[in-house]
Amino acid sequence: MASSETTTERIDLLREARRQWEKHWGEEPAPSMAAVTTLMRAQQIVMSHLNLLLAPFDLTFARYEALMLLYFTREGSLPLGKIGERLQVHPTSVTSLIDRLERDGYVERTPHPSDRRTTLATLTVAGRNVAGQATQVLNADRFGMDALSTESHEELILLLDRIRETGGDEVAGDLRPD
């Protein structure tokens, strides 16, 4: 109970950072800074958790998302460019994502029937199976979000949507395959 400077108690590093911020720059910017660092860290924790759940399927969350995009398509195929649009990642990221999914036999590159510039990523049978199985696991685990009640999920979504809006997180265009 002494003023223990040599303490070995549990310390929350983000709270400590916020304390420093308030000390140096006052109360004003501290909440923003704290919100950002907390967002980063929470994302990192959830991502790690999901990647652990997906590892048995030779998937990462990024690859899982790409797989599900195809899964929801009538034909199980999409042009690589569309995948990038939907996932909001750079075209070159899609190339490497599909490279790995193809390597593991979950998708195949097939030519577009009418546009020879375009390559379609097409779900294989194995890909469809693994997408279904992985989804069972993630759903059963509530995507690692069990710490929050359903109402809290909605609260969180509402708050984060405000951030997404400022990032212009909407996309022009329909949702058809090509």
Added chain:
Amino acid sequence: MASSETTTERIDLLREARRQWEKHWGEEPAPSMAAVTTLMRAQQIVMSHLNLLLAPFDLTFARYEALMLLYFTREGSLPLGKIGERLQVHPTSVTSLIDRLERDGYVERTPHPSDRRTTLATLTVAGRNVAGQATQVLNADRFGMDALSTESHEELILLLDRIRETGGDEVAGDLRPD
């Protein structure tokens, strides 16, 4: 106002994904899935924004965080291992982070006075200057979190802290330099 299937209206891809989830797997897992994808996307948006703000200083958010850790230290130096603990990143990530900060002249590797295994990362004058300037910019920008009021920042932190707790996001140990 017709049922426009050929629509070119603004579409929120995450909302669309949630709709698909509910259609395929019911109401139960959908909020968790939606919360996770929203978390990922919001993090990505904020991170991009911060990296844009920091680009003029030849910094990324990761490097900025490392710099600030040193900035808050009495001597402006920390063992690489401590940096990894505080930032919660792998030791090898610290090596590469410090490599780049050193390349840009913001830190120097200096030997630990008593433990020859240990390398200290020490803030240079340039590093201290850039840390201060970058912080001015980020503070003025409210870390890109202007979409949310201060009260909402606190709400968001509370929600995300619950996620961090399940990730065991506390660290044993004091906060002294070595």
Added chain:
DNA sequence: GTCAGATAGTAGGGCATCCGAGTATTTCTG
């Protein structure tokens, strides 16, 4: 005191992401 085990940092390799550049193809313009 010596030697095993812990600790600190780095090298090499993999994944995900971005950017710029380059090729192929399609579309548009005059």
Added chain:
DNA sequence: CAGAAATACTCGGATGCCCTACTATCTGAC
């Protein structure tokens, strides 16, 4: 219809992150 511009994808290089070694050093047990 020919050439310019737009579009689709890939390659090479960078950053950031992880993991598995591997080396150097320190600490502690006997």
